[in-house]
Amino acid sequence: MKTELLKITDDLSPLKVAGEIIKNGGLVAFPTETVYGIGADGLNATAVRKIFEAKGRPSDNPLILHIAKYADAEKIGYMNPMAKKIAEHFWSGPVTVIVKKKSIVPDAVSAGLDTVAIRMPSSQIASRLIEYAGTPIAAPSANLSGKPSPTRFIDVCDDLNGRVDMIIDGGSCNIGIESTVVDTTGELPVILRPGGITREQLEEIFGEVEVEKHKKEGSSDYKPKSPGMKYLHYTPKAKVTVFDGDAVAKISAQLEENVKKGIKTGVFCKDTSSYPCENIITWGSSASDMANIMFAAFRDFDRMGVDEILCELPGEDGLGLGVRNRIFKSAGFDIR
Ligand code: TXA
Ligand code: MG
Numbered sequence: 103m104k105t106e107l108l109k110i111t112d113d114l115s116p117l118k119v120a121g122e123i124i125k126n127g128g129l130v131a132f133p134t135e136t137v138y139g140i141g142a143d144g145l146n147a148t149a150v151r152k153i154f155e156a157k158g159r160p161s162d163n164p165l166i167l168h169i170a171k172y173a174d175a176e177k178i179g180y181m182n183p184m185a186k187k188i189a190e191h192f193w194s195g196p197v198t199v200i201v202k203k204k205s206i207v208p209d210a211v212s213a214g215l216d217t218v219a220i221r222m223p224s225s226q227i228a229s230r231l232i233e234y235a236g237t238p239i240a241a242p243s244a245n246l247s248g249k250p251s252p253t254r255f256i257d258v259c260d261d262l263n264g265r266v267d268m269i270i271d272g273g274s275c276n277i278g279i280e281s282t283v284v285d286t287t288g289e290l291p292v293i294l295r296p297g298g299i300t301r302e303q304l305e306e307i308f309g310e311v312e313v314e315k316h317k318k319e320g321s322s323d324y325k326p327k328s329p330g331m332k333y334l335h336y337t338p339k340a341k342v343t344v345f346d347g348d349a350v351a352k353i354s355a356q357l358e359e360n361v362k363k364g365i366k367t368g369v370f371c372k373d374t375s376s377y378p379c380e381n382i383i384t385w386g387s388s389a390s391d392m393a394n395i396m397f398a399a400f401r402d403f404d405r406m407g408v409d410e411i412l413c414e415l416p417g418e419d420g421l422g423l424g425v426r427n428r429i430f431k432s433a434g435f436d437i438r
Contacts, residue, residue, distance in 0.1 A: 103264055103265065103266070103267065104264075105262070105263050105264055105265070105266055105267065105268065105269055106267065106268045106269075107259075107268070107269050107271060108120060108268055108269070108270050108271065109270075109271040110227055110270055110271065110272050114226060114227065114230045117227065117230050117231050117234055118234050119268075120132070120231055120234065120235075120268055120270060121231060121233070121234025121235040121236070122234075123267045123268055124141060124142065124143050124149075124231070124234075124235035124237065124239060125143065125235055125236060125237070127142070127143060127146055127148060127149040127152075128142070128149070128152075128266075128267035128268070129141065129142050129149075129152055129153060129265075129266040129267050129268075130142075130231070130266065130267060130268045130269075130270065131244040131258050131262050131266050131268070131269040131270065132227060132228055132231050132241075132244075132270045132272065133225055133227055133228065133255075133270065133272035133273065133275055134168075134223040134225045134227075134228040134241075134275065135195070135196055135223060135224050135225045135228075135275060135276050135277050135298070136196045136223075136275060136277045136278070136279065136280045136281050136297065136298050137243045137244070137251040137252060137253050137275055137277075137278070137279070137280055137397070138243065138244040138252045138253065138255075138257075138258045138275065139168070139228070139239075139241030139242065139243060139244055140153055140156060140157060140241055140242060140243075140244040140262065140266060141153075141168070141231070141235075141239040141240065142239065142240050142241075143235065143237045143239070144165070144167040144168075144178075144207070144208075144211055144237060144238040144239055144240035145206060145207070145208065145237055145238065146208070146237075147208035147209070147211075149240075150165065150208060150210040150211055150240050151210050153165065153240060153241075153242065154210075156262065156265040156266055157242060157245070157246055157247050158246055158247040158248075159242060159247045160247070161210075161213065162213050162214070163213060164211060164212050164213035164215055164218075164219060165211050165213075165219070165240040165241065165242050166198050166219040166220070166221050166240070166241060166242070166281070166283075167207070167211060167218060167219065167220050167221070167238040167239070167240055168221055168222070168223055168228065168232055168238060168239045168240075168241050169220060169221075169222050169232060169238050170222065170229045170230075170232035170233045171222075172189060172193065172222070174238055175189065175220050175222070177204065177206065177238075178203065178204055178206060178207050178218055178220060178238055179199075179201035179202060179203050179204060179207070179217075179218045179220050180201055180203075180204065181199075181201055182201060182202075182286055182287070184286040184291055184308075185199040185201045185220075185286040187307060187308075188284060188286065188291070188304075188307075189222070191303075191307055192299050192303070193221075193222040194222040194223060194224040194229065195222075195223075195224045195298065195299060196221075196223075196224070196277055196280075196282065196297055196298025196299055197221065197281055197282045197283075197284060197297070197298065197299040198219050198220065198221040198281045198282065198283045198284065199219070199220055199221075199284055199286050200217050200218070200219050200283065200284065200285040200286060200287060200294070201217060201218060201220065201286055201287065202216060202217055202218075202287060203215075203216060203217055203218035204218075211240050217287060219283060220238075221281050225272070225275075227270060227272040231270070243280060244258045244261065244262060245257075245261050246262075248335065248336075248337055249261060249336070249337065249338075250336045250337070250338055250396075250397040250400040250401055250432070251279075251280060251336065251397050252397065252401075253274055253275040253278050253394075253395075253397050253398050254273075254274050254275075254398055255269070255271040255272070255273070255274075257397070257398065257401050260401070274398075276394070277298045277390075277393060277394065277421075278393040278394035278395060278396060278397060278398075279297055279298065279393045279396065279397070279421065279424045279425060279428055280295065280297045280298070280424075281295075281297045281298050281299070282295065282296055282297035282299045282300075282304075282424070283295040283297065284304065290308070290310055290311065290312050291308050291311050291312070292311075292312040292313070292314055293311060293312065293313045293314060294314050295424075295427070296313065296423040296424040296427050297424045298393075298421070298424070300419075300420050300421060300423065300424075301313060301423055302419070302420065313423070335428070335431040335432070336397070336400070336428050336429075336431050336432040337431075337432050337434075338400040338401065338403060338404045338411065338432070339404045340368065340400075340403055340404060340408050340409055340411045341409065341410045341411070341436075342400070342410075342411045342413060342429070342432040342433040342434075342436075343410060343411070343412055343413065343433055343436050343438060344413045344414075344415055344429050344430065344433045344436070344437050344438070345412065345413065345414060345415070345437075345438050346415055346437055349371075349414040349415065350376050350377075350414075352438055353369060353371070353376075353377065353412045353414065354376075354377060356412055356438075357369065357377060357378075357379060357412065360410060365409045365410055366381070366407060366408045366409045366410075367379065367381065367408060367409065367410050367411075367412060368381040368382065368383070368403040368406060368408035368410070368411045368412070369381070369382045369383075369411070369412050369413075370382075370383050370385055370396075370399055370403070370411055370412070370413045370414065371384065371385065371412075371413070371414040372384065372385060372386070372387065372414055381403065381406045381408050383395075383399045383402065383403070385399065385414070385416075388416070388420075389416035389417070389419065389420050389421040389422035389425050390420065390421045392416050392421075392422075392425050393421040393424060393425050396425060396428065396429070397428075400432065413429055413433070415429065
């Protein structure tokens, strides 16, 4: 398939063409404030199935429906009081609500569940694209299944050029990790996937919020409510190893050992002067800085051809919870 590339800067009107592609059952990769998504008409089961094919995504992993105005949420799901409150405080923005679905939503989107995930992105490009398409857009992250989510145009091209009808170049995504997925069907809000809206922000509104624990795949009590959480995720080609606690001492020792063994090693850390390493990328000074470049850095380490990435971790506050969740999964829960 020939993929059309469309660069968007200030003028959003060229997105009409992209909207037409979606209307006609095609696939368009587009930026949002979190990560790039690969979108199709969310009410057209045939179009939605193409997403799974293009990504190599298991079909039991449901998709998020993206909307541009609140009224559309009511058309696809039963917006309960908790979901409404989240929408009121955080939409448009990086949070997705899980609500009971309406019958208009194809099974291909919900993967047979009786719920649907709904999100209203704040990205102007995403929002305008949805308006032009005139339908909710089903969109997972625009990576091949298992790879780090793309936050830059070049990363989307690496994964999807030739697999979708169009890729929109809208520059880099602001947040860098995906939306927070919140199950609103129970008594308390449950964070199924930590992301762009933090636990603290939700606690401010609701008082108490539950966070679904991520567990190592294969452990006997591992039955995630969010089907996507059980798959191998966010993995660069290089092995990722994360270090908690006194990371500098532990990483320095590991680095020395790797050099002796001839293992080409990258370090992803706060302060690059901490390590004598050529393949080193700083993640900045806060968890939100790290969220912003984490997926891009993983892909850059692969371009450098490193065999192993040694990673420092931020704390659990703010975006740290989401960053740690993604990194733990990238590392296959190998935490030293
Ligand atoms: O920021 C984001 O959310 C990005 C951008 C493109 O909007 N999208 C994204 O989609 O991350 P995806 O498909 O990569 O992740 C969606 C997550 C998966 O873990 C999926 O299992 C979960 O949401 N999910 C979707 N529908 C669900 C449902 N009905 N119940 C529980 N979890 C659901
Ligand atoms: Mg994804």
